[in-house]
Amino acid sequence: MEPDKPEDEPVPVAKPTGKVKPPPLSLSKRQALRRKFLRTVLLTGGVLGAALSGYLPMVYARRQRLRPPGALEEKDFLASCIKCGQCVQVCPVQAIKLADLVDGFGVGVPHIDARDQACDFSCDAVQCILACPTGALTYTKPEFLPVRQGTQLAAKPILLAKEKDAEPTLNLKERMGVARLTRPELCLAIKGKGFKGQARGAAFKGRMRYFKVDRWKPIPVAEHPYDVAECDLCVRECPLKGAISIETVYAPDGTQRKSPVVHEPCVGCGVCEMICPTETASIEIVPREVWRT
């Protein structure tokens, strides 16, 4: 450690204490030690209590959150996320949010609230996966991690915005969830109604890349009003090829009507949920949902 002289002979200055009993402590010193011990217990309890209170809500979590594309299964995702927010930083529409204390499912863990801001793949390349340093978001799952039946996509999804490119697909093998028409009674398409105006009102802050307007720059949804005779916004704005369409469906009593129908290529990005103009979204993403035929 030091450029010292090795010839220095160590000289003992204190005799080894051996079996000599230490003198008994004074009352005040004993009390001081006891208080110190109690404070130590207090800090231990406080810190561990806080740590576990941040953990417990996750144990009892009922509601599934929509995770960014390429996320591992929930338990593995929570274990491997290092909470750095690099996925947040690369997202061009800032769809990814980090959880806060009250969200109760891991402070700093990313999720997407599709109704507020969906993932519209305007990065063209699932850049959040590219940014993740720990493999919590990943293109290819390691072999030993489980892949639930129905989460795999039959084929790599084709992104309409780059359909004419040499490589039109997204490097995504599993879905984030599946879109479901959860409130058909509200759906304008089913009612046979049209829609005119800003899809989510003037105050809505969500953005989207309308590739027919600008291939490279997402714009606010509020700046892109619609005027359609029959509402098909979810189909019109779905960024993927063949994930949703308006079909004629037959009710059990034989009557026919129009309805949005979700198809297998749906990855659960949430654009349909964001753009749906009804007060409460008629169509929603069920996070982590598998494809059922």
Add this chain to the structure above:
Amino acid sequence: MNTILKRRFFDQILAMFGREPKKPVQISPPAQEIHLYKRTTNKEKLLAAAAHAEAHMSTSHKWRNRRWAVLIAANLLFVVSFYFDIQILEGALTGSRFVGFHLIDLNSALQVMLAHKHIITNLVIGTATVFVFWLLFGGRSFCSWVCPYHLLAEWAEKVHLFLVRKKLVIDQPIDRRLRTVFWVVFALLAIATGYTVYEAISPTGIVSRALIYGPGLALLWVLAMLVFEVFFVRRAWCRYACPIGLTYGVVGIFSPVRIKYTLEGCFHEGNCRKVCLVPHVLDTVIKGRAVHTEVPIGPDCTRCGLCVDVCPTGSLTFDVKGLSKLL
């Protein structure tokens, strides 16, 4: 390294894990000679000389200012990188990319590895880079030169010390072994729950993310800890709880960057111990305790330089092992 300093080297590692420093068993002859001189010198003369040195000392904040500048700059770089999208330092303190190169906080990486039980290449690259960096630059220097909570706690400490001077509060110390216990408990919790439980309360992560991505309610926990530090226990988190500090401390065991104590000119006023975050590493400055004429300060030292600033005799200095030999 002779046997005396080797013994001290290992004693200091134990002190980092929470053992209270003891009187030395052996003292080298040159150091003994100095101790003897100091004992036999006329006490009044010695006190007069000490008072003289202190009176003529210019109160310097050189190292503190440098350190604060580095700490603020590092954290600001994260903030501006995201805010202006200039992509120099992306991410947060738990994991980031410096112009594309992965950097991962050692303690967070450890938590993730224990919880997930699977390691990918990027994680290894980032962790190894940071490991080598802090191995070179002094382990716990991460605490005082980078950690944003350290700066907040330093300001809270000033309030605490003010209240102590006003006799409104007293510092109520805690058992230092607690930090080692926490380290083990959080490691076990990560393994058992499969979740990085510590990250939920890590003030370093919370403050870093709050700076970059905007404040959240998690800051309430940080605030609670700061209040606890102001009114009850001086620097409670950094001294007695933070597992990150211990992780970086272990890295710093073999670090060449450290504070060096020179026995000869020291008057043993103990100013350094009063400002120190980890006074147990400065037990060597107590009169009669130094085992050698020059003693390197142990791995729990955060290399913050407050003692260097406050020392009136220049007995404590920054030192790079081997560098003096090279120059």
